[in-house]
Every structure is written in C-alpha cells, then in structure tokens.
Amino acid sequence: MSITTALFQHHKYCDEIFADAEEACANADWEAGAAAFQLLRGQLETHFSSEEELLFPAFEAASGMTSGPTEVMRGEHRQMRDLLAQMQGAISSRDSDAFGGAAETLLILMQQHNMKEENILYPMCDDHLRSSDIGAALAERLKQA
Amino acid sequence: MHPSLSFDQAPPISVPYRFFLAAPWFGVMAGILLAWSGPAAFASRWTPEALALTHLIALGFMLQAMSGALFQFIPVAVGGNVWRPRLVANTVQPLLLLGTLLLVAGFLFVRTDLLSAAVPLFLLAVGGFVTVVAIALWQTPATGVTLWAMRLAIGGLAVTVLLGSLLAESLARGLSLPIVELTNIHLAWGLGGWALMLLAGVSYHVVPMFQLTRPYPPWFARGFGPLLLLLLLAWSGQYFLDDVRWPVAIGLPLVAVFSAYAGMTLWLQYTRRRKIHDPTSLYFRVAMLSLLVFAISGAAFFLIPVIGADPRSVVWLGVLAFAGVFVSAITGMMYKITPFLNWLHLQRLGAPMSAVPNMKKMLAAEAMTGQLRLHVLxxxxxxxxxxxxGLASLAGVAFACSSAWLAWNLISAVRRYQAFRDQIRVVALHR
Structure with missing residues (x-):
C-alpha cells in the first residue's frame, strides 16, 4: 500500500456520496438530499484539509516545490469549496436547478482535479515521501471523518 | 522537475470554439444537399451525392470538431504541450474548410480538377496538425491507455488522408489503381483507425469521469486499440490478396471488436453510480446503440451475401456510422465541453467565484435535450x-434542422460566455 492509497480510495467514496446527493436533490427529495450533501461536504472538507495540512507541506518540504502542483491543487480546493457553498445555498432555498448546475460544475472540476492528483501528484508524493509515516496519518484522519 | 506540472496549458478558448462553431454548418449543408437531391442520393455509396455527403460529415463535421477537441483534450487529459495552438488552429482550420468545400464540390459536380486541387490543402492542413499533435503526444511524460489510443488514432488520421489523396489523384489523372479496394481501406482507416480509435481513447477517460461509471477493465482498454490496429492492417491486405474471402474473414472479427466496445460502454453506463441522465450520456447511448446495430448489420451483410450485395446495404452502414455513431458522440461531447470551458475561462478572469454562472446557465438542458430528440428522429x-x-428529402430536412439547432445552441453558449465576460470586466473596472 502506498502513502496515497487512502486518499485515492477516498476519492471513489466521495464520488458515491456525490451521486446520492445529486440524485436526491434532482428529485426534490430535500430531506435525503440535505443529509447526503452534508456527508459529502464534510468528507470533501476532511479530504481537502488532510491534503493541505499533512500531505502538501510534507511534499513541499521533501521536494522543495512550493509553488508548483500543490499550489494549483489548493486553488482548485478553493473553487470546489465555493461550489459546495453554492450547493448549500440551493438546498436552503430548495432550488433544484441551481443545485444541479453547481453540482454538474463541481463534478467535472472534481474529476479533473482527482485525475491530476491520482496520475501526477500522488505518484510524486509516493516517490518523495517513501520513508515517512505520513500515509498512516492520512489514513487515520480520513477514517475518523 | 516533472514536465507536466503546469496543469494550465489549456489553449485560449477561441481555439476549440472556432472548430466547434464551424462543424454543425457542414451538417446543415449535408441535410440540405440530401433534401435537394432526393431519392437518387442513397442509391449506392458511389453516387456523386453520397460521396459528397460522406465527406461533408467526415471532414466538415467530424474532423473539424475532433481537431478542436484535441487541442483542448491533449493538455488537460494527457499533459501534452501542443505547439502554439492559436497559430496552428488559425492555419489549419481555413485550409481544412477550403479543402473540404473543394473536395465536396469535386464529388458533387464530378470535377476531378477540384478533387486534385483539394489534395495539397489536406496534405498541408492535416500534415501540420498531425505533426504538432504527434510531437505533443510523444513528448508528454504521461502514460496510460487513453494516451496510447490517441497516438494510434493520430496515425490512423495520417493513413486516411494519404490514402484519400492517392484516390483523388488517381481519379484526376486516370491512374489504373484498384479504386474499390483502396476506397474500402481508406474508409476503414478513417472510421476505425482514426475516428473510433480516438472515440475509444477519449471514452476511457470521460465515460468514468462524467458519468461516474467503473473504469473500463484494463484488459479491455489495453487490448482494444492494438487489436483494432492489427485488424485494420489485415483488412488492408485485400489490396494485395485477390481473394473475396479475405474481407469477410477480417470483417467479421472487426465488427466483433466494434460491438465489444459498444457493449462494454453501454454496460458501464447501465451500472453507473450517477443516476442523473444528461444530454451527453444520452447522446453517448445513441452512439453506442448505433455502433451495435452497425456491427450486427455488418456481420449480417458479410454472412448473407444476398443482402450484402444490395448497393444500399453499405449506405445503411454509412448512415449508422456517420450520423448514428460519430455525429451523436461528438455532439454529446461538445455539449459537455462547451459549458465547462465557459465556466473555467470565466472564473479565470478573476471574478469572485459566485459571480460566475454555473454550467447549466451556459447552455440550457432543455435546448440540448430538444436538439437530441430531433437528431434521433x-x-x-x-x-x-x-x-x-421517398423519405430522403424529409430525412435531409430533419438532419439540416437538427444540425442548425446544434449550431444555434453552441452560438448561444458562446454569446453567453461573451456577455458574462463583459459583465465581469465592467465590475472589475469599477472595483
């Protein structure tokens, strides 16, 4: 198991709860939708902060790259947090269209983001951080969420 | 430093859009041409109208849209650096447009001098495009099945255009080449080696991503491209082997491979996690069902020569491949790419995120679904x-209308982009 396996698997888990939230809100099942969305938002927040507080600083320290890929990833986390806030607003005002539009945008952004991490950044992290124990810390943090 | 770290090499938005906005008008032209020529057009694949229609769709619609999409897709999906995308697009597109019109006019009015005049334009346009894309695809440090399929596809495009040029020159100069066999090989490389290879490579990437399906099984994604390439090489052997059994022996496994891709994609879609249907996933479904029908009818034509001998059987396959598979899949892709590119480029202008409208406000779902229904009809x-x-003219009118609707939808999306961009700039000025 590599350092980033837990993060990789967590991406798939977030995809699943995204699909649940999107389906419920599209059908105007707001109670289930709100519950699924809270779970999604919480899980994504845990994922983002685990990367920003544990993985990225460790990678930056080990590789010396502070303004490269991690900076792009942080920027995309900001964009996704903003879209999540828009989705929250749409749930509060029971607006299926606004929710669907923001969800669609989040999905593509999230998938592109995940692909960049899984194909480029995570392999680099695995390379640079091979001897560290950061993998266990990441797995622990994602498990507690 | 890792060479593909700059994730933001996407080209200016005008690069893909100039191709996307041109493509539907060739669909409109094809529809009008069919409506105007009526029943005669579909009598066989060799009528001037059928040849003109085929190239309006293959070069005008498909090659335009696929080139535009590649400029966008290569940097984003496989981390490749396309050399000066704006310059290349600005050079390649006018050459392609002019070459396509000359070629189509040459077929339609049986003017071999026009066919001959189109050849250097295509060699220049596609030659330049293939070179630039091939360099980007071979220099990227990325790996994976999508990248390999794209490398094979770009080779398929080169072979198709070379064979097409040879055919055009041989008609113009009256060379004694086996035209039928060469056309069959040209067609197989164009539809299989270029278009389907690219579609499959892109599918490995976008079907799981947009529709939250499981990934294509690795044995499938690794096997499909090389197997298709091998079968195309064998198919090309009919040029040298004067045996009527050869095309059947290769054609059957070829359509089996097509149906495996269609069946696999439909299965992944059927078992997907995302329950929402959007126009893109519906368009993909139409494309894959058309490909299945293509494969089944192709097999039937090979196995039951009585039906296969009817000149209309190949026209049937042509309609399925061009209108059913590729126009559908490409339209679905443009409907996904365009709203997202609008959003992506607008939020890069530095507006506060919440000021940028979401994807559904860029292109209304109802407009896309309505156009999809008309396209299926x-x-x-x-x-x-x-x-x-007797239905040819009506079918032509329907296809022209559905293509015009597509053009209108894409134009509306681009105008919305411009309107929001101007708003954001005004707000920025007054801040």
Missing part, C-alpha cells in the same frame, strides 16, 4: 430513407 428517418427512398 433525423437518424431514424435517414435509416428508413435507405430502403424507402
């Missing part, structure tokens, strides 16, 4: 018109 009418020639 047009494909069904086209298929019916193969056997009931």
């Amino acid at each position: 047009a494909v069904l009418l086209l298929l019916a018109a193969v056997w009931l020639p």
